[in-house]
Amino acid sequence: MTAPVQPSPQARIAPNPPPPPPAPPPPLMALEGAELARRLVSGQVSAEAAMEAALEQIGRLNGAWNAIVSLRPAEELLAEARAADRRRARNGPDGPLHGVPMAIKDLADAAGLPTSRGSPLLAGAVAGRDGLLAARLRKAGAIFVGKTNTPEWGLGSQTYNGVHGATGCAWDPARTAGGSSGGAAAALALRMLPLADGSDMMGSLRNPAAFNNVYGLRPSMGRVPDPDAPELFFAQLATEGPMGRTPRDMALLMDVIAGPHPGAPLSLPAQRGGYLGALGRPARGARIGWIGDWDGRYALEPGVAELCESALGEIERMGCRATPVRPDFDPERLWRAWLDLRSFFVSARLAPLAADPLKRAALKPEALWEVERGAALTAERLQAAAQARSDWFRALMALFARFDALALPAAQVFPFDIRTPWPERIGARAMQTYHQWMEVVVPGSMSPCPSVAVPAGFDARGLPMGLQLIFPPRADLAALRFADAYERARAMSARLPPQLAP
Secondary structure (H helix, E strand, C coil), X not given: CCXXXXXXXCCCCCCCCCCCCCCCCCHHHHCCHHHHHHHHHHCCCCHHHHHHHHHHHHHXXXXXXXXXXXXXXXXXXXXXXXXXXXXXXXHCCCXXXXXXXXXXXXXXXXXXXXXXXXXXXXXXXXXXXXXXXXHHHHHCXXXXXXXXXXXXXXXXXXXXXXXXXXXXXXXXXXXECCCCCHHHHHHHHCCCCCCEEEEECCCCCHHHHHHHCCEEEECCCCCCCCCCCCCCCCCCCCEEEEEECCHHHHHHHHHHHCCCCCCCCCCCCCCCCCCHHHCCCCCCCCEEEECCCCCCCCCCCCCHHHHHHHHHHHHHHCCCEEEECCCCCCHHHHHHHHHHHHHHHHHHHHXXXXXXXHHHCCCCHHHHHHHHHHHHCCHHHHHHHHHHHHHHHHHHHHHHCCCCEEEXXXXXXXXXXXXXXXXXXXXXXXXXXXXXXXXXXXXXXXXXCCEEEEEEEEXXXXXXXXXXXXXXXXXXXXXXXXXXXXXXHHCHHHCCCHHHCC
C-alpha cells in the first residue's frame, strides 16, 4: 500500500470558546438563501438589513464555531451594503446575488482579503485580484464579509490550521465540521451565511455537507472553471462548487459560477436556461445503484450505513428504485491510483516550499508526506494511475447504462472530536493514511461526473450524516433536480442545529 503517516505530536487543536445560550436566528437569516436573494433583487429587503442580520448572527455564534475568518469591519460592510441599496434605487440590482452576504473559502482569492490557505507561510497575504469564482460572485452582486475556514492547504477533511484554528460542527461545536469546506458548511447550517462556495478534491464539498446537514455539489469537471490554475490540462481532480441549505440555493449559485471561460480550455458550456428555473420536477422512476461499503472495502462507523439505507428507503417512497450493486472494478486499484495522482499534484504545488528548510518547518506532516510520495513517483506509476482512472470511467459508464445515479455514504464516520487531527482507526481497522477514512468519496473524485451530497439523517446522538449520489458526466442539472425533489420530500433543511432552537 504505502507507508503510514502519523499526525504531528504538535498538532494540538485547541477547542473554541463555549457557545452562547440557544436562540433563533434573525428572520432574514432563517430564509432559504435563494429566497433572500429574490427579496434583495426585488427590493423587498434592503442590502443593509440583510448585512445587519448576517453580522448579528456572526457576532453571536462565530466565536464558538470559528467558521468565518478574516472578517471585515462591520462599518465597512454596512457602508458597502448601503452603497448597493443606492445603486439598486438608481439602476436596478447588480445581479442575481445583489446584496447577498457571502464569505469566500480561504483557498480562493478575493481582492482585498487575505488568502492564507490555512498556512503560516501565507498568513496575512492579501489577494490583489479576484479569482474567477470570486469575480463572478462579486459581479452578480454578492458582498464578501470575509473568508471561510479550511485546513492547511486544503489537505484533509478536518478544518483546523495554525493560522485561524479549528471549525466546529454546527450540531456540536466540540466536534469537527469536516472539510475542507468546513467553515462554509458550518456557517451555512448556523445561518451565519445564506449561501456558500467551496471546492472538492477528496470530498471537500460532500464531507462537510454530511457533517452539517446541508447540501454540497461537486460539479462535473470543467463546469466551474479555474483559468488561474497553474496547469490547465493534466490536473483534473479538484473543482470549485456550491453549498446550500437547499438544492435551490446551490442552483442559484451554479447560475452564477458555472459556465465557460476562454482561459480554461476544458471548461464546459453554460446550462441552457439555467439551473434554478429548471428545478421542481419529480424524481419518480429514477434508478439508483447502491454501492454502499463496496462489499466491506470501506470501513464504516456503526450507524452510517443504516442512516444511508434509511435515506434510500425515503428515496424509494419518492417513486425511485434503489438496487444494491457492485462495480466491476478493483477498489484497491482505484485507491492506489488515487494516492499516486493526488500526491503527484500536491507535491508539484508544495515541493518548492518543502525544499526551503525554513518553509519546510512550517508545513504540516501530512503535507510533507504528500510531497515525499509525489517526488518518488515514476513515469510508469503515473501512467498506471492514469490508466486506472480511465478504466474506472469505463466501468462507471457501464453502470450508467443500468442506473441513473450511484449512491454511497458521503463519509465513513460521524463528526468526531475537534481535537483529533484525523481518525487513525474505524472500528478495528487501522487507517493507513491521513485521508483513508474518506476513501468512500474517491469513486466520485476519480471521475469527471457530478456528485451531490444530500442529508441522510441523524444518529441517536443527534449527529448528522449524508448520502452522496454520482450522476453521469455533465448531468449537473439532473443531480440538482434529484436533490431538489429529495428536499421537497424530506424537508431536511427545516431541522435546525440545537443552538438555533427557539
